Amino acid sequence: MAETVFFFIFAIIAVGSAVAVVTLRNPVHSVISLMVCFLQMAALFVLLRSPFLAAVQIFVYVGAVLVLFLFVIMMLDIRQASMERFVSGGHFWVIALLVVLIAEMIFIVSRSKFTNMAVATGSRLDGSVKEMGTALFTKYLLPFEVISLILLVALLGAIVLGKKELR
Amino acid sequence: MVPLSWYIILSSVLFIIGTAGVLLRRNILIVLMSVELILNSVNINLVAFSYYLQDLRGQVFSIFVITVAAAEVAVALGILIALVRNRGAINVDDIRTMKG
Numbered sequence: 001m002a003e004t005v006f007f008f009i010f011a012i013i014a015v016g017s018a019v020a021v022v023t024l025r026n027p028v029h030s031v032i033s034l035m036v037c038f039l040q041m042a043a044l045f046v047l048l049r050s051p052f053l054a055a056v057q058i059f060v061y062v063g064a065v066l067v068l069f070l071f072v073i074m075m076l077d078i079r080q081a082s083m084e085r086f087v088s089g090g091h092f093w094v095i096a097l098l099v100v101l102i103a104e105m106i107f108i109v110s111r112s113k114f115t116n117m118a119v120a121t122g123s124r125l126d127g128s129v130k131e132m133g134t135a136l137f138t139k140y141l142l143p144f145e146v147i148s149l150i151l152l153v154a155l156l157g158a159i160v161l162g163k164k165e166l167r
Numbered sequence: 168m169v170p171l172s173w174y175i176i177l178s179s180v181l182f183i184i185g186t187a188g189v190l191l192r193r194n195i196l197i198v199l200m201s202v203e204l205i206l207n208s209v210n211i212n213l214v215a216f217s218y219y220l221q222d223l224r225g226q227v228f229s230i231f232v233i234t235v236a237a238a239e240v241a242v243a244l245g246i247l248i249a250l251v252r253n254r255g256a257i258n259v260d261d262i263r264t265m266k267g
Contacts (some may be wrong), residue, residue: 076251101186
């Protein structure tokens with residue numbers, strides 16, 4: 001089945017590049033592998049029949065967020081000290097926390113009732129822009145306005161924080 | 168037909184990798200990138216449930232998550248630039264003015 005094959009390709013590349021993000025030494029390499037990971041996620045959104053979200057993912061993450069990261073990395077000079085790989089002390093508690101988290105995830109996923117669910121019949125979504133826009137501007141109008149306010153506040157905050165002198 | 172559980176497993180794996188990055192790395196830029204990874208793994212989960220339940224709410228929420236993540240990155244990188252300019256610290260362990 002073509003869909004399964006494509007899912008495996010995208011999933012394996014996504015997990016591999018996510019591991020690369022965490023383990024690579026140079027932040028620029030991490031940004032590049034994060035870009036690969038986000039592109040795979042956009043492809044997975046296409047597999048899930050939501051092409052609008054895939055486009056938004058590429059525009060916002062690859063086009064804006066990662067370019068911002070690259071700008072900041074190249075603006076600050078990365079010294080050798082900041083290239084150190086992992087936290088020096090306190091390894092034990094971090095590893096213990098991660099093991100607890102992994103066990104918890106395995107437990108929850110294996111006991112879930114949703115795992116062998118088929119696609120619901122009835123009303124079909126086509127993931128089009130029209131459907132999304134109608135939902136955003138009628139049923140979810142208040143969250144939409146709140147989110148635009150959040151964007152405005154973030155814009156102001158970034159401008160104020162980026163000024164030469166903080167008062 | 169890809170079962171829903173595969174998407175859930177993929178997003179949990181990405182979530183765990185992102186959490187490991189937040190907890191293990193000391194470079195603040197990589198910590199921020201790992202937070203982005205965590206938010207994106209949640210997005211995969213939301214969109215997968217949206218498709219399998221044929222319900223638009225998952226996609227709408229995932230748009231909100233993407234917006235909040237973009238705002239968060241803008242503010243966080245602004246704070247980072249102010250921090251580096253004032254005290255030249257990019258290491259998480261050096262930032263302890265507030266005794267965190």
